[in-house]
Amino acid sequence: MSVDYNLHPKSKVGLEYLGLENNKNVFWNLTPPELYEQAISRGEAILTKDHALRVLTGKFTGRSPKDKFIVDQPSIHDDIDWGDVNQPVSEEVFDRMYDKVINYLSEKDLFVKDLFCGADEKNRLNVRVVSEAAYHGLFSHNMFIRPTKEELAVHEPEFTVVAAPHLKADPEKDGTRTSTFILCNFDKKIILIGGTLYSGEVKKGIFSVMNYLLPKKGVMAMHCSANHDEDGKTAVFFGLSGTGKTTLSADPDKTLIGDDEHGWSDDGVFNFEGGCYAKTINLSPEGEPMIYATTKMPGTILENVVLDENREPDFDDVSLTQNTRCSYPINFIPNASSTGKGNHPENIIFLTCDAFGVLPPISKLTPEQAMYHFISGYTAKVAGTERGITEPQATFSACFGAPFMPLHPTRYAELLAEKIKKHDSDVWLVNTGWTGGPDGIGHRMKLKHTRRMLSEALAGNLDNAEFVTDPIFGMAVPTSVNGVPSDVLIPRNTWDDKNAYDVKAKKLADMFIQNFKQFEDEASEELLAAAPSV
Template identity: 50%
Template sequence: MTIEGYLQQMGLKNIDQLYLDLTPAALYEHAIRRHEALLSQSGSLVFHTGQYRGRSPEDKFIVKDKITEDSVDWGKINKPFDPFAFSRLKEKLFLYLQNRDLFVQRCHVCADSHHRVNLWVLTEQPVYSLFARTLFRTEKKGEKKEPLLADYILIHAPGFRADPEVDHTHSGAFIIINFSEKLILIGGTGYAGEIKKSVFSLLNFLLPQKGVFPMHCSANLGSNAEDTAVFFGLSGTGKTTLSTDPTRRLIGDDEHGWDEKGIFNFEGGCYAKIIGISEEREPEIYRNALRFGSLLENVIIDPKTREIDFNDSSLTENTRAAFPIDYIPRSWPSQCAGHPKNIVMLCCDAFGLLPAVAKLTTDQAVSYFLLGYTSKIAGTETGIKTPTAVFSPCFGSPFLPLAPRVYARLFKEKIKKHKPDIWLVNTGWTGGEYGIGRRIPLEMTRQIVRSILDGKLAKAEFAKEQYFELLVPQSLGDIPREILRPNLGWKDKESYGAKAQKLKELFLKMSSAESV
């Protein structure tokens, strides 16, 4: 059956022009010709996403049916959508796509072929076809071509808006996963991250059923396949920055699975936040953001000179670069590796209370995994006057269709069996909270992480600190003691104690009551 015939069988009829598996160069031409994007002076492609410049969690749904009704963790994050309302909305969307051009990329996800999911991404605009081709995996030249049919299909139409009163959506935008029909519908929003994260949500539902632990993390590799490191962390904690180390091989920057053989990357590209990026601080990401084939989202570009201003946040702080992972000079070709030797849990503690590094027990690791703690900094969002604690269970709760305890149980099973060293690394403040203390310098954090990965820190002498019962190294090279033991850096020791106790109580309150 032809592609056209397959789409017609689905109900997608009267497509004007079908563009199949176009290369980046061809997609560049279409996007520029349609005035959807501008070519930067350096060769990257810049586009703006309109009204939506970030994820829209209120507009995300899962169809509730026989497959999902007893397995999905329904609530504020996973909102149910009626199957009949889905069918009506799909019909309206398919009518909208009639007599329009359609760009199709036949991709797949999961570097490990045993877990491969074939994915077709159908979009009405070429920039999103380029995004899908860049972020997901495609057949390389000379590789064996896989079967034509898709396991799942994602249809993306930012120009189509739903009617909330008629279509039972929250707004004109919608992101809906239907596991029975193996279909993802995205409409009304041009933010490309919705494509990426809806597929991550899909894998977070499918893989635990096979005993595979899906992780929102970056990963890299040392000199051999057994020297694997995993980095968990929410936005702003340094997950991408710290994993793109020029002395190690990058496995992936955001999403991985962990099975009985080891870990594997889900994707084939990187999606890096680039506001304020510089060549001095993050040279590899900076250079890749300027390359041909890279797609820059909501970045400001001079329409005359076509020069990019990475420091301009007038559209959004959430500016992004999407580029193939093999643009990283030392990326690991197979994107598969052995079981983690070290697991690093990153947080940006703007309260200045947590040590720069601590060694975690298994129970502490599971507890911090369920907490998913970091903090927002004053001034980054309207209304935030002081640092605010943020908790995202499993370091990715917006993308978890199942209950957090399911992922925590898989995590605990893996670490008990394979016994990695597990570390808490604070990339936030020291010597006081935000506005009083200072942020731990990036180079100092890099030094700490390198001491973890080369095994030196594991040999250090540790002592339990008073408030969080964390095992803290007594010394580490030339790292100041007040960085390792933050209470020493506070002028007001009584204030430190009171605030540390308050944060500890908040941790206890937010800890999951479910057994793992």
């Protein structure tokens, strides 16, 4: 190899603790240009026209949640919210797979990146990523926080991701569900990944670890974006895919703290990451100019994006997957924060894309309602997105990120409510979905109206507004917002058929209630009282 890996800075700790001390080629903390060379020379990637790196991840173009397991150990057994999301696996299965992975990797070239997760020095996690793929090295460099040379010299990994993407498990012999496996061992502080090249497993694996560790320290772990204005007023945006979390937080007039994962400590909000991992489906310079610009920059990774004959990305082509992505350091965004930190949020926004068209475009929540909607994590799929879906389908993901939350949802909700009350934060529910009727009859909320409503709320201009109570969902709805037609604010008024609205609203309210039954045993009376009324 042309790269002399011995010239690169190393952490205080070698690979002996993993059993990989005898590998001939271990590439320590390579720079992005060097990782480019390695990824291209090994056939992992090609260059785009503008010298971004295009990677195809093969069969898996997204996460494999059914193949993700937590090792069931006495030290964590009573903490974990076991179930379909947090699936248990025995220590015996982990140990068997660990031996298999280490034996496999002992004959491979390895790429090691030592990094931080968490911009807050008091609450960050020292992370190491070890993979046979150079592409994972560059992805980790983009997505985590990069230490200085001085910090790297004393870096000791507190959690290690060991990735063998081309190693497949044998379910019958190894005890896994399929040939793919993502196994998290909190006692050994190791995440094993095999059978999938998709880099999102690396990022979300560490996110899940943070979501376990931080609440035990009284730090709220959040699947959200965040920004602040020139006066330091901070806002956080929760929302599932397609609700506008990235779009609405990437305001050119605000400083972007981060776009996906944050903590809320006694000192304020901090980004977990050093980069962004944005969806690129239908990406355009008109719709998302700042994100689009990053796809033209060397250092950006384009995942599963189709290139034309000139190696120009075609972001409208979903023949490989609808989950096309780009990964880039956050400083590729011109208005990104240099510290990754913000003050205690004055405003918290829950984003939902309500395809039933019955939720108000903006409404204010009480702390109890905030807990209820946070635990519910509602959005909706529109008709036609999947075979057999002929009307909107409600989707609930607890804490707006259930796949990454090891503790019971009420643990996060109670911590969030505690911080909301302590710091007097306002909580808003914003519907970026349909108005005037459901999908197929009504139309999407105009982005300019949503932006205007948010702008007025974040500026404090709705603090003294007149509100009415939604008779079914119970939240407070402003009767007027400067720059927004008043008839848009009350969803029933936008429907031609008022009776049809009532039927749909009651149907969605019942979906909320049915979904929440799984949390009733852990919920307080005040929390249960925040449910919609049917």
